[in-house]
Every structure is written in structure tokens, then in C-alpha cells.
Amino acid sequence: MLARDDASALKRTPLHALHLARGGKMVPFAGYDMPVQYAPGVLKEHLHTRAHAGLFDVSHMGQIELRAKSGKLEDAARALETLVPQDIVALPQGRQRYAQFTNESGGILDDLMVTKLGDRLFLVVNAACKAEDEAHLRAHLSETCEITALPERALLALQGPKAEAALAKFCADVTALKFMDVAELTLNGLPCIVSRSGYTGEDGFEISVPADGAEAFAKALLDNPDVLPIGLGARDSLRLEAGLCLYGHDIDTTTTPVEGALNWSIQKSRRSGGPRPGGFLGADAILAQLDGGAARKRVGLRPEGRAPVREGAPLYASAEATDAIGTVTSGGFGPSLNAPVAMGYLPAASAALDTLVFAEVRGQRLPLRVAATPFVPNTYKR
Amino acid sequence: MTTLYTSDHEWLKIEGDVATIGITNYAQEQLGDVVFVDLPKVGRSVKKAEATAVVESVKAASDVYAPISGEVLEVNETLGTEPALVNSDADGAAWFFKLKIADKSELDGLMDEAAYKAHTA
Structure with a gap:
């Protein structure tokens, strides 16, 4: 672990000051100074999220937009399909899908969420992989796509049974979203991208918000007594109970999506016999495992x-x-x-x-x- | 009875040639909610600084080292079913194990309460 003297070398999210003000115990994570827990501790934070609602700072994750140079969204979808085994072409507007960037041998470079939103694809990738992911996109898709990283946006996750009511105070439209729906909405006066998703197994939302308004918005959410700030420790125990993979641990470049039991995330359209079989990095290995097992x-x-x-x-x-x-x-x-x-x-x-x-x-x-x-x-x- | 402390945040209560050993309240605060305690087998001989027990929180496992050499005479079986006792009564009911002290001179390097308070201040 880095000594506190080295903490200055770590990056900070727009909520860093709020974490300190709320008593967050800070640790280095993926190059950021992040709260592993607050005063209640991992156990109580975990249980609070399942019973009420928890607010997580996931601003260290990467947010990337992909637009086709042709101006046609379908061209961006087809381009991204060369890097992931998922069906992006048929993904409806305002819907999100879990995906993986694969390498030539079928291993997983990162897992990510892909949303079709207006004229672009909106990607959320892991913090530890975001620079490599952006370079990977540029190396393969620069001819056909504009790739825009969004470091000026924060990302909050609001999770738990009270999340809907807590977020609806800012915008009633969030109640209309179903799991994996995404909408651009104004919350607390800020232009936000709101998805009904998360990584805890609970109902909840992930909210992409401009960095300069993130702290005020987070404070407004925390004014609700149902909502407590939750650290990375409980985020890990929640995702583990939900059976969700942690990149770099449960999946990595040495595991394929099939070995990782992520077959469910690969649509029939990209498999053998489908309308667009293969055509992504590592397709030979992955399709063979889908057909014959790993x-x-x-x-x-x-x-x-x-x-x-x-x-x-x-x-x-x-x-x-x-x-x-x-x-x-x-x-x-x-x-x-x-x-x-x-x-x-x-x-x-x-x-x-x-x-x-x-x-x-x-x-x-x-x-x-x-x-x-x-x-x-x-x-x-x- | 004398109570001594280690820089690794263990306490020892000395009665004759028996030391009862646990972790300090400061240590349990640092660990957070304890969910599992692994205790040594009775009869095991341990050397000073040997990993002898394990205390686990939700997020991590931490070794508890033998502060002195000796033979394990008794372990606190209650911690098997009530690991949270470590959080609620670290200095008392949540003792981990008792050692038959092998070499009393090993006690000389340990801290008294005042020194330990200064250590954690």
C-alpha cells in the first residue's frame, strides 16, 4: 500500500473533498485516492444498501463516446461489433448492454456497459483499464469513428430499494425507466445520463453527471436520510453476493467470456448460425467454445x-x-x-x-x- | 495481574506462568466488523512472532502473532460462534488464546499500558 505521503500522486474524483468530509477511509485504487469505507464500516454499509439506499462514487471509471464519422449510428454499432462479441446493431435506442472487449485469443481485455443514446454509443469501462481501452478503440476504430473520452464527467451509483424514491425527488421521469434503460434527464439542474443499472444486484441507477456539479448533487442525494455514502469495500461484497465478475480477478486476458460463464451476454445473432456470426477479435476461440463448451x-x-x-x-x-x-x-x-x-x-x-x-x-x-x-x-x- | 501490549496491537494478561492474549480495542476499530476468527489447536507450541490466529473482517484476513513463545493451553471457543464479540469486548471477553509462558524474559520487550497509549496516540 502507498504511504499517505504518496497520496498526492493519486488522482482524485470530483467527490474527493466530500469523501474526506464524510470521514471516508481513503485507499489507493486504480490510481485514485478512493474511500474503502466510512464510519459505519463495510458490513453496515453493505446491509444499508440492501435495506435502504447507498451512494457510490464510481467517477474513477471511464466514460467514452463513440460516433460514426459517417454520421450513421449503425456504422458506429457495426464498428464496435468488431471488438465485442455482443449484438450492438440490434440494441435499441435508450438501452444498455453488458459487453466485453476481447483479444485475438478470445481473452477479455475489459468488461463494459454499452448504451445506444441519440447519435452515439456511450461506453462505461473499468478504471484500471480505461487508458488501454481508449487506445484499443483508437487503434481499431479511428478510421470510422470519433472516440471521445469524457474525463470531465463524474459517475455516481445510487443502489438499493430506496434508490428510486430518492432519485425521483430530482426528476419523476426516472421511475419510468426499467432495468438497463437509459435516458438523458436534467437532475439538480444538471444534464445527466441516467441508467437503471448498477453492480450490487439491487435495483438502482448509475448517473453520469458533469464534474463541476457532482459534489452539490451528491450532497443533495445524501440529505435524504435513506441514502448513505458507501465505500469500495461494500461495493465489492455486494457485487460478490450478486455473483458479478470483477475484472482483473474473476475475468482477465487469460479467460474467455465462455470460461467466465458470460455466455448469456453473447446474443444468438453473433454466434454460429446467427446473421452476423463472429467478426470480433478472438471469434474463432469463443465461437468454438460456445459450440463445444470450454x-x-x-x-x-x-x-x-x-x-x-x-x-x-x-x-x-x-x-x-x-x-x-x-x-x-x-x-x-x-x-x-x-x-x-x-x-x-x-x-x-x-x-x-x-x-x-x-x-x-x-x-x-x-x-x-x-x-x-x-x-x-x-x-x-x- | 499485569497487562502488557505489543506494537502489533495485542494485549497479554499475565497470571503466574500463563498469558491470556487478545487484540486491543484499537486493533478491532482498525479491522472493522469481525466475521470469523481462526484459533490455534490446544497443545500447539508457538514461537514468538509466529502467526498463531487469524481474524477476518468482510474485506480481509489478518494474522495474530504470538507475542511470546509458549504452548497453547486453551482457546476461546466462543469466538467461533460469536466473532463479533471481538468488536464489542476486545479487551475482555474476546480473548483469543492462553499460552504457557516458555521464557519470561520475552516479556521484557513488551509495553505497559502507558507506553501502548503513547504508541497509538
Whole structure:
């Protein structure tokens, strides 16, 4: 960890001063000085989000616009389809879709959200990958597309069962949005891009807002007693309970979308037999795995005991086996389940639900069972 | 009975040749909500500075080191079912383990309460 003296080298989001004012415990994350928790702590922040509403600063994430030089949105969609296995052409206006940038071998360079919005595609990418993602887009799409990074915009996530009521105080139109709908709306006098989405498994919103109005807007949201600021610690435990991948941990350049159990995110139109099969980086490997299955797969894991099984723990077929068959990629304690949860990779033959495997933790073999995800049912507004 | 402290935020209560060991209130505040405690086996001999127990919050696992060498005489089984006791009573009911002190001279390098308060100030 960086010493506090080095914190000045870290970037700050437009909400940095607010985090300090609210008692945020700051840590370096993806080159930013970010709050890992506030006074209530990870456990209470997690439970508050599931019961009421939590406000997350995700301004460190990258926001990028893609416009076709031809002026035709469909050309931008076709261009982006050369870099992702998802159907972007058929994505309706005002709708968002989960996608992955793949490499030539079918590995995942980053996962992202893609929205069709007016004359452009609006992309939200991971903080740690945003410079590489922008360079990747420029390297492949510059001839056909204008690529515009939006560093002057902040990004807030408002998540939980009280999120809708809290946001509707600023603009009643947000109640009309369903899961993965996106609209350009004026909130607190600011031009915002509002999506009904998030990364907690809860109903909620992500709001792209001009940086210079972000702090006032966040403060106005926090004036609502239902809304508490939530740090990165609870963001991680919430997404883990929701069974959602964390890039760089559960998926990376060595895992394909099929191995990552993200088949659901690849529409039929881009698969073998569809109208636009392949045509993206790594298509040969990914289509072959979609047709014939992958040798290994990301699965949910429930430890049978109370001990959390964390990232990096090797997985074995039995308590005595000498050779590991997989690895835990995310793991910790699920506050809503009041039990440990994990995910990791296992060979296809050991990936069936309820399969018993063992993780090695501090020299002991602990039993876990392959379990369905999400671990906590999601509450998206469909 | 004497209470001593380590710079790693453990406390030791010394009664004869037995040391009862736990983590300080300062340590539990830094850790946050404790969700799991892994305790050593009774009868295990540990060396000073050896990782002997583990305390886990939602986000991380932290080792608890043996502040002195000795044999584990008893562990606090209550922490297995009530790990949150570490947050509510770190200095008292949430003791971790008891050691039969192997070498009393190892106590000499530890802090008294005043020194520990200065250490965490």
C-alpha cells in the first residue's frame, strides 16, 4: 500500500473533498485516492444498501463516446461489433448492454456497459483499464469513428430499494425507466445520463453527471436520510453476493467470456448460425467454445464452514488430492447471507451444481460446494 | 495481574506462568466488523512472532502473532460462534488464546499500558 505521503500522486474524483468530509477511509485504487469505507464500516454499509439506499462514487471509471464519422449510428454499432462479441446493431435506442472487449485469443481485455443514446454509443469501462481501452478503440476504430473520452464527467451509483424514491425527488421521469434503460434527464439542474443499472444486484441507477456539479448533487442525494455514502469495500461484497465478475480477478486476458460463464451476454445473432456470426477479435476461440463448451468454467462456491475462502486459494477435488484443479478468484464474507461466499474456476467435469471441492486455506482443506449465482436474489426492476 | 501490549496491537494478561492474549480495542476499530476468527489447536507450541490466529473482517484476513513463545493451553471457543464479540469486548471477553509462558524474559520487550497509549496516540 502507498504511504499517505504518496497520496498526492493519486488522482482524485470530483467527490474527493466530500469523501474526506464524510470521514471516508481513503485507499489507493486504480490510481485514485478512493474511500474503502466510512464510519459505519463495510458490513453496515453493505446491509444499508440492501435495506435502504447507498451512494457510490464510481467517477474513477471511464466514460467514452463513440460516433460514426459517417454520421450513421449503425456504422458506429457495426464498428464496435468488431471488438465485442455482443449484438450492438440490434440494441435499441435508450438501452444498455453488458459487453466485453476481447483479444485475438478470445481473452477479455475489459468488461463494459454499452448504451445506444441519440447519435452515439456511450461506453462505461473499468478504471484500471480505461487508458488501454481508449487506445484499443483508437487503434481499431479511428478510421470510422470519433472516440471521445469524457474525463470531465463524474459517475455516481445510487443502489438499493430506496434508490428510486430518492432519485425521483430530482426528476419523476426516472421511475419510468426499467432495468438497463437509459435516458438523458436534467437532475439538480444538471444534464445527466441516467441508467437503471448498477453492480450490487439491487435495483438502482448509475448517473453520469458533469464534474463541476457532482459534489452539490451528491450532497443533495445524501440529505435524504435513506441514502448513505458507501465505500469500495461494500461495493465489492455486494457485487460478490450478486455473483458479478470483477475484472482483473474473476475475468482477465487469460479467460474467455465462455470460461467466465458470460455466455448469456453473447446474443444468438453473433454466434454460429446467427446473421452476423463472429467478426470480433478472438471469434474463432469463443465461437468454438460456445459450440463445444470450454474445458473450465467460472462457478459460484459456498464454503460449508464459517471461514472465508479468499482470492488465490487453490481448489482440489478431494481433501487428500495433491494436484489443484482450480483457483478461487474472488471470495469473502457475504453480510446479507451471513456466510462466506466465493467464485472461482473449475474443470467442466467438476463444475456441476452441488459438486464438493476443497480449498486450501492456511494449510487446511476446507469443503465448498459449487452453487448457483447470484447468491442473493437480485431485485432489478424488469 | 499485569497487562502488557505489543506494537502489533495485542494485549497479554499475565497470571503466574500463563498469558491470556487478545487484540486491543484499537486493533478491532482498525479491522472493522469481525466475521470469523481462526484459533490455534490446544497443545500447539508457538514461537514468538509466529502467526498463531487469524481474524477476518468482510474485506480481509489478518494474522495474530504470538507475542511470546509458549504452548497453547486453551482457546476461546466462543469466538467461533460469536466473532463479533471481538468488536464489542476486545479487551475482555474476546480473548483469543492462553499460552504457557516458555521464557519470561520475552516479556521484557513488551509495553505497559502507558507506553501502548503513547504508541497509538
